[in-house]
Amino acid sequence: MDSTCFRLHQLEAITNNFSEDQIVGRGGRGDVYKAVLNGEEIAVKRLHSMQGLDDKDFRNELRKLNKIRHKNIIRLIGYCHDTHKKCMEYEGELVLASIQERLLCFEYMQGGSLEKHIGDESSVLDWTTCYKIIQGTCEGLNHLHNGQEKPIFHLDLKPSHILLDNNMTPKITYFGLATCVASTEEEYQTETMRGTFGYMPPEYIDKCIVSNKFDVFSLGSTIIAVMAGNMGYRRYVQVSPSPTKFIELVRKNIYIFHEHIRLLPILLVYFCTLSWCTVIIREINYPNFACRKRRPCIEHIVRELEELEADIKRITSQPPDESKDSILQMGSNPYHLQLQHLKDITDNFSDARRLGSGGFGVVYKGVLRNGNMVAVKKLVLSTLKSQKQFENEGDLLMTLNHPNIVRLLGYCYETELIYRPYEDKFVFAQDTKHLLCLEYMPNGSLDNYISGLGTLEDSVPRDIKPLIPHLW
Incomplete structure (x- = not known):
């Protein structure tokens, strides 16, 4: 449905002749007035009287909005493009000047x-x-x-x-x-x-x-x-x-x-x-x-x-x-996980759940209530260098989605306030936990088989995923 073409006097009437009291917004191109039309609150946008560019913008906005109907696009109710003569003083003399009025009427947005x-x-x-x-x-x-x-x-x-x-x-x-x-x-x-x-x-x-x-x-x-x-x-x-x-x-x-x-x-x-x-x-x-x-x-x-x-x-x-x-079984995007939940599924990071360790992290087996398993990697050697490496790993895995790259399911970057001894007294200190939650690989790393700690047998599935070594 096309928008309504209003007469200038109609918009002057509902805005109290464009009263300052009814202005609800100002911008570089014009002022916006609150008005009531047939019992409905509307917004009347009155463009400043500037020739050329703004007239092009007005026509452009009118053409684009006239046909669009969507819940997330502002609804155009009507418009007014009026040119009239007005007697004005110019260099000490009275002259008849052409005045252009360009207005757009929209649904009123209370927020x-x-x-x-x-x-x-x-x-x-x-x-x-x-x-x-x-x-x-x-x-x-x-x-x-x-x-x-x-x-x-x-x-x-x-x-x-x-x-x-x-x-x-x-x-x-x-x-x-x-x-x-x-x-x-x-x-x-x-x-x-x-x-x-x-x-x-x-x-x-x-x-x-x-x-x-x-x-x-x-x-x-x-x-x-x-x-x-x-x-x-x-x-x-x-x-x-x-x-x-x-x-x-x-x-x-x-x-x-x-x-x-x-x-x-x-x-x-x-x-x-x-x-x-x-x-x-x-x-x-x-x-x-x-x-x-x-x-x-x-x-x-x-x-x-x-x-x-x-x-x-x-x-x-x-x-x-x-x-x-x-939350650990959703789509491709990793999610932020609560530290307490990771503690629960790893039995508070118990040694019995420990799968392996690397230069700066320890990997634990996490068991979900439905029996499915995940791998939880916890940063244990917290230095600036190790934190940077750990963050780089998580950030890189966030962008990767490939059947031969281990999948990042979630992460935890959580700061706790702990009470700990320091110089013969107890003080409060911030302790930031860095953890990654990865898909569980039941057959371990390829390194286990190469080093002789295990043997490749016919019973091993063919689709074992090769892992990038630094991930474990």
Whole structure:
């Protein structure tokens, strides 16, 4: 259904002649007024009277939004493009001047822009709401790229262009820079660069190249802002290439309801979604920061979201004890695990469960309630060098998915406050635990057979996976 063409006097009436009291937002291109039309609250965006570029933006935004209908895209209600004469004083004389008024009317979003809910350090929203916003933004962007007859590239996605309704449902807005393309595979070069630094990908800044990966990079930067605040990108770069450190950093700042902590399935969902978001921004923004061809497309991201939702639905429908183990049997993305759970499945890291040791870690057999087994690798020699090696191993395994490389199921990067003796007295000290949870390999390492500690017999399955030695 096409949007309504309003007369200027109609919009003047419902905004009290564009009263200052009804302004709910200001921007570089115009002001936004709150109004009531036929009993429905709406937002009236009045563009500043600037010729040329802004008129092009107005027509562009109107054309793009006129046909789009999606729960995560702002709904255009109507518009007004009016030119009239007004008697004005100019250089001491009265002249008749042409005044252009360009206005767009949208559904009113009670939650304001996402930008208002993000502080320097983190979002002031609880994680459940943050994840809902991330999920909805992904779905809205996927609709733009894949749900139209001709794909639409937004080209200016950022927190200030994501609005929230009274249920905190996100809706992508502002399509002044958006462009239609023949297919999502198309890429082209622009003559001028427009957008917001921090949300523009490197290939656009360097060579003005536009593709479907432009919006994906902007999405990654937006997710970082939601998770780690306005200063999040700088902090993300500081802890790269370690997603485990980034998750720990986010966990210290993001708000979750205390009552949720007592509900195990909800806590598992918290860790699953937090881990998924960290893996996604790693795929988008690191390590292939400048390589758009290896950046995932939005369709791939939404597909992973759907798989995650199916896994979450399954584990939250199980009894609490079974939910703990289910997190270790989910899809390809590793998840953050609680230290206590790893203690439980390894009998508190008992010697009886010990499988082997290496230069800086010990590997234990973990037994799940359903009888399945996993391998839990624990850092025991905690030096700066060993911590770095351990983190590198976890971060590398996060990006690998191959039948001949041992699979990382989860990890634990948890800091405890312990009471310990120091110089003839007891003091509180921080103790950070580093653990990796890997698929269990019942036949051990190849080294056992080569060194003569075992023999290769016909009974050994042919599909024993060769392991990279440093993993064990």
